[in-house]
Amino acid sequence: MIVNAYAAPSATEPLVPTTIERRDVGAQDVLIEIAYAGICHSDIHAARGEWGPISYPQVVGHEIVGVVTEVGSGVTKYAVGDRVGVGCMVNSCRECVNCKAGMENYCLKGNTQTYTSVDRDGTITQGGYSTHIVVDEDFVLRVPESIDYAAAAPLLCAGITTYSPLRHWNAGPGKKVAVVGMGGLGHMAVKIAHALGAEVTVLSQSLSKQEDGLRLGADHYYATADGVVFEEHANEFDLIINTVSAVIDMGAYLGLLALDGTLVNVGAPPEPLPIQVFTLFGNRRSFAGSGIGSIQETQEMLDFCAEHGIAPETELISADEINDAWERVLRSDVRYRFVIDAKTLVTA
Numbered sequence: 001m002i003v004n005a006y007a008a009p010s011a012t013e014p015l016v017p018t019t020i021e022r023r024d025v026g027a028q029d030v031l032i033e034i035a036y037a038g039i040c041h042s043d044i045h046a047a048r049g050e051w052g053p054i055s056y057p058q059v060v061g062h063e064i065v066g067v068v069t070e071v072g073s074g075v076t077k078y079a080v081g082d083r084v085g086v087g088c089m090v091n092s093c094r095e096c097v098n099c100k101a102g103m104e105n106y107c108l109k110g111n112t113q114t115y116t117s118v119d120r121d122g123t124i125t126q127g128g129y130s131t132h133i134v135v136d137e138d139f140v141l142r143v144p145e146s147i148d149y150a151a152a153a154p155l156l157c158a159g160i161t162t163y164s165p166l167r168h169w170n171a172g173p174g175k176k177v178a179v180v181g182m183g184g185l186g187h188m189a190v191k192i193a194h195a196l197g198a199e200v201t202v203l204s205q206s207l208s209k210q211e212d213g214l215r216l217g218a219d220h221y222y223a224t225a226d227g228v229v230f231e232e233h234a235n236e237f238d239l240i241i242n243t244v245s246a247v248i249d250m251g252a253y254l255g256l257l258a259l260d261g262t263l264v265n266v267g268a269p270p271e272p273l274p275i276q277v278f279t280l281f282g283n284r285r286s287f288a289g290s291g292i293g294s295i296q297e298t299q300e301m302l303d304f305c306a307e308h309g310i311a312p313e314t315e316l317i318s319a320d321e322i323n324d325a326w327e328r329v330l331r332s333d334v335r336y337r338f339v340i341d342a343k344t345l346v347t348a
């Protein structure tokens with residue numbers, strides 16, 4: 001099946017309209033007509049080769065919602081007409097200890113990512129900036145009817161990537177949680193941590209988004225630019241979620257952790273983050289990482305968001321606005337997730 005898409009022709013050129021081929025619907029596959037696809041900062045890191053070389057042309061996008069239009073003969077979980085989502089992975093080895101434990105996101109052989117991975121047929125996976133995708137039913141999520149269709153897309157990455165560490169590190173009543181960076185991931189971390197009952201603080205570069213942060217559920221909002229916050233709030237937080245896409249001074253943020261506090265890094269800058277170990281000795285602090293979430297946990301997150309009326313703040317764009325949207329993401333000028341209307345993906 002030949003479908004319309006937007007692809008990066010190289011690491012340095014703007015994305016262009018193109019067509020790609022989707023595989024035939026296998027026994028375990030569902031064909032999804034994509035309605036909306038979110039723009040994650042990872043799309044930019046990956047397409048521009050910042051995390052390592054990739055092959056081109058490459059279609060990115062791993063925040064996908066759409067409707068099932070065909071199912072394979074062995075499919076049992078989904079039917080034509082179902083409202084579904086696809087996130088950052090489309091398969092895993094299913095045999096390793098982590099896969100067997102239901103944590104495909106930590107597959108020891110490396111899960112098959114929605115884009116830039118070698119698929120089971122040897123081709124490179126192509127992501128959600130396209131009109132259709134074929135995915136094994138085990139890696140498809142059910143999108144609750146009560147979540148606005150276009151707003152649901154960013155939950156598939158930004159939602160699960162923040163929900164997973166917030167749950168794992170027990171964000172909840174009595175816990176002080178700080179969120180560093182209020183972009184796509186950061187604004188979801190604020191909403192989810194607030195819904196979990198934690199006391200939420202945003203640490204943003206400036207106060208330009210303060211009003212929004214407080215409206216989305218933050219109890220406090222501080223600018224990191226003047227540096228005073230690192231003295232006034234030293235030893236305060238139980239959990240810090242760092243969503244920043246660039247290298248920042250980890251030592252300064254680690255100093256904000258209380259006894260046994262943990263700083264979880266989900267931001268993925270290509271360069272190493274230097275850490276002075278003595279900062280970890282004080283308060284017996286932990287520095288951790290977290291990668292998306294499992295399929296089961298992603299479904300749990302979608303249901304949690306439906307139950308709590310949580311949806312991302314989105315700006316709907318057409319395909320010809322993708323390149324401008326990427327530039328705005330790079331300038332931290334996103335409020336708070338761009339979502340592409342797949343109907344506007346027309347052939348070159």
Ligand code: NAP
Binds near residue numbers: 041181265266291
């Ligand atoms: P985003 O929308 O661009 O948000 C990043 C935020 O970080 C910005 O809004 C900005 O917030 C802050 N920031 C950016 N540059 C900064 C700088 N130089 N210094 C200080 N703060 C800066 O990006 P996103 O889509 O949320 O993704 C964030 C990062 O998470 C990316 O690196 C992405 O690849 C990664 N990611 C990781 C996973 C995972 O599984 N671990 C999953 C998805 C994404 P303020 O304006 O509020 O300061």
Ligand code: ZN
Binds near residue numbers: 041
């Ligand atoms: Zn993402």
Ligand code: ZN
Binds near residue numbers: 098100109
């Ligand atoms: Zn595995």
